[in-house]
Amino acid sequence: FLSHPEELGVVAVGFSGGQCKPGVDAAPSALIASGLLTQLRDELGYTLHGDETVHLYRDLVPAHDPPHRGMKNPRAVSAVTRRIADQVHAHAAAGRLVLTLGGDHSIAIGTVAGTTRAVRERLGREMALIWVDAHADINTPETSGSGNVHGMPVAFLTGLAKEEREDVFGWLGKESLVSLRKVVYIGLRDVDAGEKRILRENGVKAFSMFDIDRHGIGRVMEMALAHIGSDTPIHLSFDVDALDPMWAPSTGTPVRGGLTLREGDYICECVHETGSLVAIDLVEVNPTLAPANDTGAHETVRAGCSLVRCALGESLL
Amino acid sequence: FLSHPEELGVVAVGFSGGQCKPGVDAAPSALIASGLLTQLRDELGYTLHGDETVHLYRDLVPAHDPPHRGMKNPRAVSAVTRRIADQVHAHAAAGRLVLTLGGDHSIAIGTVAGTTRAVRERLGREMALIWVDAHADINTPETSGSGNVHGMPVAFLTGLAKEEREDVFGWLGKESLVSLRKVVYIGLRDVDAGEKRILRENGVKAFSMFDIDRHGIGRVMEMALAHIGSDTPIHLSFDVDALDPMWAPSTGTPVRGGLTLREGDYICECVHETGSLVAIDLVEVNPTLAPANDTGAHETVRAGCSLVRCALGESLL
Amino acid sequence: FLSHPEELGVVAVGFSGGQCKPGVDAAPSALIASGLLTQLRDELGYTLHGDETVHLYRDLVPAHDPPHRGMKNPRAVSAVTRRIADQVHAHAAAGRLVLTLGGDHSIAIGTVAGTTRAVRERLGREMALIWVDAHADINTPETSGSGNVHGMPVAFLTGLAKEEREDVFGWLGKESLVSLRKVVYIGLRDVDAGEKRILRENGVKAFSMFDIDRHGIGRVMEMALAHIGSDTPIHLSFDVDALDPMWAPSTGTPVRGGLTLREGDYICECVHETGSLVAIDLVEVNPTLAPANDTGAHETVRAGCSLVRCALGESLL
Numbered sequence: 001f002l003s004h005p006e007e008l009g010v011v012a013v014g015f016s017g018g019q020c021k022p023g024v025d026a027a028p029s030a031l032i033a034s035g036l037l038t039q040l041r042d043e044l045g046y047t048l049h050g051d052e053t054v055h056l057y058r059d060l061v062p063a064h065d066p067p068h069r070g071m072k073n074p075r076a077v078s079a080v081t082r083r084i085a086d087q088v089h090a091h092a093a094a095g096r097l098v099l100t101l102g103g104d105h106s107i108a109i110g111t112v113a114g115t116t117r118a119v120r121e122r123l124g125r126e127m128a129l130i131w132v133d134a135h136a137d138i139n140t141p142e143t144s145g146s147g148n149v150h151g152m153p154v155a156f157l158t159g160l161a162k163e164e165r166e167d168v169f170g171w172l173g174k175e176s177l178v179s180l181r182k183v184v185y186i187g188l189r190d191v192d193a194g195e196k197r198i199l200r201e202n203g204v205k206a207f208s209m210f211d212i213d214r215h216g217i218g219r220v221m222e223m224a225l226a227h228i229g230s231d232t233p234i235h236l237s238f239d240v241d242a243l244d245p246m247w248a249p250s251t252g253t254p255v256r257g258g259l260t261l262r263e264g265d266y267i268c269e270c271v272h273e274t275g276s277l278v279a280i281d282l283v284e285v286n287p288t289l290a291p292a293n294d295t296g297a298h299e300t301v302r303a304g305c306s307l308v309r310c311a312l313g314e315s316l317l
Numbered sequence: 318f319l320s321h322p323e324e325l326g327v328v329a330v331g332f333s334g335g336q337c338k339p340g341v342d343a344a345p346s347a348l349i350a351s352g353l354l355t356q357l358r359d360e361l362g363y364t365l366h367g368d369e370t371v372h373l374y375r376d377l378v379p380a381h382d383p384p385h386r387g388m389k390n391p392r393a394v395s396a397v398t399r400r401i402a403d404q405v406h407a408h409a410a411a412g413r414l415v416l417t418l419g420g421d422h423s424i425a426i427g428t429v430a431g432t433t434r435a436v437r438e439r440l441g442r443e444m445a446l447i448w449v450d451a452h453a454d455i456n457t458p459e460t461s462g463s464g465n466v467h468g469m470p471v472a473f474l475t476g477l478a479k480e481e482r483e484d485v486f487g488w489l490g491k492e493s494l495v496s497l498r499k500v501v502y503i504g505l506r507d508v509d510a511g512e513k514r515i516l517r518e519n520g521v522k523a524f525s526m527f528d529i530d531r532h533g534i535g536r537v538m539e540m541a542l543a544h545i546g547s548d549t550p551i552h553l554s555f556d557v558d559a560l561d562p563m564w565a566p567s568t569g570t571p572v573r574g575g576l577t578l579r580e581g582d583y584i585c586e587c588v589h590e591t592g593s594l595v596a597i598d599l600v601e602v603n604p605t606l607a608p609a610n611d612t613g614a615h616e617t618v619r620a621g622c623s624l625v626r627c628a629l630g631e632s633l634l
Numbered sequence: 635f636l637s638h639p640e641e642l643g644v645v646a647v648g649f650s651g652g653q654c655k656p657g658v659d660a661a662p663s664a665l666i667a668s669g670l671l672t673q674l675r676d677e678l679g680y681t682l683h684g685d686e687t688v689h690l691y692r693d694l695v696p697a698h699d700p701p702h703r704g705m706k707n708p709r710a711v712s713a714v715t716r717r718i719a720d721q722v723h724a725h726a727a728a729g730r731l732v733l734t735l736g737g738d739h740s741i742a743i744g745t746v747a748g749t750t751r752a753v754r755e756r757l758g759r760e761m762a763l764i765w766v767d768a769h770a771d772i773n774t775p776e777t778s779g780s781g782n783v784h785g786m787p788v789a790f791l792t793g794l795a796k797e798e799r800e801d802v803f804g805w806l807g808k809e810s811l812v813s814l815r816k817v818v819y820i821g822l823r824d825v826d827a828g829e830k831r832i833l834r835e836n837g838v839k840a841f842s843m844f845d846i847d848r849h850g851i852g853r854v855m856e857m858a859l860a861h862i863g864s865d866t867p868i869h870l871s872f873d874v875d876a877l878d879p880m881w882a883p884s885t886g887t888p889v890r891g892g893l894t895l896r897e898g899d900y901i902c903e904c905v906h907e908t909g910s911l912v913a914i915d916l917v918e919v920n921p922t923l924a925p926a927n928d929t930g931a932h933e934t935v936r937a938g939c940s941l942v943r944c945a946l947g948e949s950l951l
């Protein structure tokens with residue numbers, strides 16, 4: 001589905017406003033410092049577009065940003081994700097594969113909006129969204145307990161959550177939305193009661209850790225990709241907290257009982273193998289969250305790099 | 318098989334006499350202090366019966382209790398398990414689900430005797446016993462090397478080990494026994510030579526870690542539950558040492574190469590899904606056994622709570 | 635395929651010249667000190683042949699040993715592996731099962747050459763080679779980046795790498811070679827670009843960690859053993875770095891994302907179950923490589939012992 005599959009548009013998003021813990025904005029620099037982009041260019045042969053400058057979007061963060069419908073930093077998150085949507089759209093419209101390094105998961109409102117629109121424009125097709133996460137991130141402002149927008153992106157991206165105000169996600173047009181039938185979750189294990197109801201009522205395809213234990217990750221990926229079908233471009237949004245804290249401790253909302261790194265890499269390799277990948281996000285790496293003297297941050301960054309490389313074609317044999 | 322499936326009879330057993338390491342009697346308090354009962358009530362909606370008082374059974378421990386047929390503390394373990402049998406029977410006879418928090422695994426002589434008898438009385442049925450453990454706990458006094466009764470409960474409960482003396486398990490009547498055909502082991506990996514012979518000669522259904530690696534935990538649970546059949550009430554006796562020490566280090570006889578916490582939770586969820594569960598024991602958590610400054614005890618208690626919640630209906634989606 | 639399956643020829647190889655990190659020569663003593671041989675004799679019932687003396691082969695290491703075709707210590711490795719080939723051949727020719735405790739993986743040039751020749755002589759058959767490793771060890775001197783011979787044994791053993799000079803592997807005759815069609819890899823995850831090409835061009839059967847995640851270790855072993863067939867004697871060469879560093883950190887070239895100890899044991903148990911095993915190597919345990927105050931070396935030695943015991947018949951039930 002890409003006219004230039006060997007060209008990679010890179011967007012480095014140093015943004016943490018979708019949740020309350022500082023540090024997740026330091027992830028893109030840490031990922032890049034550990035050699036990720038060099039590896040993608042030298043080992044996997046991509047031509048990189050976009051520079052290595054991490055965007056901080058400080059000009060877009062208003063001085064005064066009171067809650068709206070309970071959402072924290074609503075105008076900042078809206079403005080930043082709108083900008084990200086344009087950045088991602090520019091790459092995707094040029095037929096490039098897009099890699100976005102977050103940042104918290106709220107930024108996926110921008111990345112997915114950008115690719116969905118470009119895929120519609122370029123190919124006249126709907127896009128599928130694979131959301132790998134411990135969490136469903138499908139709260140509406142009303143069902144959310146915390147008001148953190150990083151728990152709501154799927155609700156906004158599928159039209160479950162709507163808002164008229166232009167400066168609070170009102171800019172998200174129909175052309176930027178994804179159908180709930182085209183969303184597939186993998187790795188869920190900490191889902192709010194309200195979210196469970198949403199998933200059930202809408203028949204959303206979701207593979208929890210229970211399903212992975214039952215069927216094995218091999219069979220789960222077969223089922224996930226069969227649901228999407230081979231005729232559909234795929235956006236992969238990977239929240240590093242889908243991995244077990246044993247492999248990725250440095251993240252804002254770790255949950256035990258997660259994917260092994262092997263399973264995470266396997267998911268990414270399978271998605272790559274489809275040949276349908278049009279964009280990947282790696283989010284919620286927070287290098288500042290780790291016990292002192294611990295190697296947790298280093299391990300988490302390394303795990304994140306591994307996931308991205310696998311999604312972009314690194315293979316064992 | 319329960320007339321009141323939403324009612325949970327709780328028995329908190331602070332007893333460690335079935336083995337030699339102090340501390341396993343502190344488990345029920347630790348499990349309760351970490352919020353287990355509150356979660357069962359508030360999140361899973363059970364009505365709890367039995368109070369939060371931990372039974373220490375001090376009145377039942379005789380001053381003089383010399384070995385009998387090599388068994389250590391034979392009269393104490395016999396008297397305490399007999400009392401436990403009555404406590405569990407009272408709940409089970411009322412049609413409640415029963416949760417017993419041990420204590421060492423010898424206490425299952427009481428819990429299983431109590432439920433078996435109640436199931437026979439209430440339903441006229443045999444009961445199945447799922448024993449999740451690194452060990453088979455099926456030594457007779459004569460095959461046991463250590464004389465610790467926590468390595469013998471299955472032998473007494475199935476009638477393999479018999480004793481006439483009323484004060485040393487002579488009270489275990491036919492109505493309290495389980496058929497060896499109705500016992501299913503999961504997680505075995507440290508089985509004595511004598512026990513292997515017993516298992517083989519009696520054709521006992523046993524899934525070792527080797528079987529779990531071969532088939533995956535999903536298929537193993539299918540086979541385990543198929544063996545039991547859908548017409549049979551199930552007592553689940555979960556020894557926390559079935560989990561790998563990576564997840565449950567604080568236990569008296571840890572053995573490497575065990576279940577991941579994910580697999581343990583999965584077993585419990587599958588048993589819950591059958592709708593046939595009539596009782597669960599969680600045993601051998603020993604919060605005092607952990608390296609200093611280590612989080613092992615905390616992790617083990619958390620793992621134990623997770624297992625119980627999964628068996629009692631907590632699900633990811 | 636053994637005339638004396640209950641007799642075990644033991645060769646303890648304290649050699650580290652196939653790579654550059656000192657300490658791997660200390661492995662045999664550490665494995666023996668932890669009780670491995672005693673267990674094999676007392677618990678598994680083997681009659682041991684060969685003594686517990688660790689061979690250091692100092693008489694075979696020349697004072698001057700400059701690189702040849704880029705290989706480091708070429709004459710030393712050649713002379714030592716030639717001697718090992720004779721030692722292993724002597725046991726194998728007597729119809730014994732052979733256990734070699736390394737040492738680095740270059741020593742497999744000797745062990746496999748010894749068993750292949752004996753199998754041809756005794757049975758007129760080809761032998762299969764199961765190579766469990768994070769690495770393919772199939773570099774030729776020319777494709778190798780490091781010049782370490784422990785990365786080349788499979789190339790020499792299959793005739794991919796050839797050398798006329800008698801003192802640099804020229805002694806390896808046709809009768810000592812294994813067919814590439816009879817080689818099966820398990821656990822690969824760090825394979826050089828040149829090696830990938832070799833594997834692909836020769837259609838070598840190789841199960842990477844990706845395959846293990848896709849199919850599960852149970853199905854992978856089925857496929858691996860089906861490829862070999864039931865009519866073929868098997869030499870199992872187990873590099874401890876096939877295990878994830880979580881279980882075997884003390885090794886020269888650890889690679890993340892490896893086998894769990896459970897999977898490693900399972901592989902060994904399956905190979906034992908075939909009844910076709912004629913020899914096993916355990917290599918690359920390096921007890922000196924572990925963070926100070928860490929239990930890594932102890933754990934690695936324990937893991938190595940476990941693998942050997944499983945390959946030699948220890949089973950859970």
Ligand SMILES: [Mn+2]
Pocket residue numbers: 133134135239241242253284
């Ligand atoms: Mn998350």
Ligand SMILES: [Mn+2]
Pocket residue numbers: 105133135137150239284
């Ligand atoms: Mn997320």
Ligand SMILES: [Mn+2]
Pocket residue numbers: 450451452556558559570601
């Ligand atoms: Mn046990």
Ligand SMILES: [Mn+2]
Pocket residue numbers: 422450452454467556601
């Ligand atoms: Mn037990």
Ligand SMILES: [Mn+2]
Pocket residue numbers: 767768769873875876887918
């Ligand atoms: Mn290796």
Ligand SMILES: [Mn+2]
Pocket residue numbers: 739767769771784873918
């Ligand atoms: Mn090797």
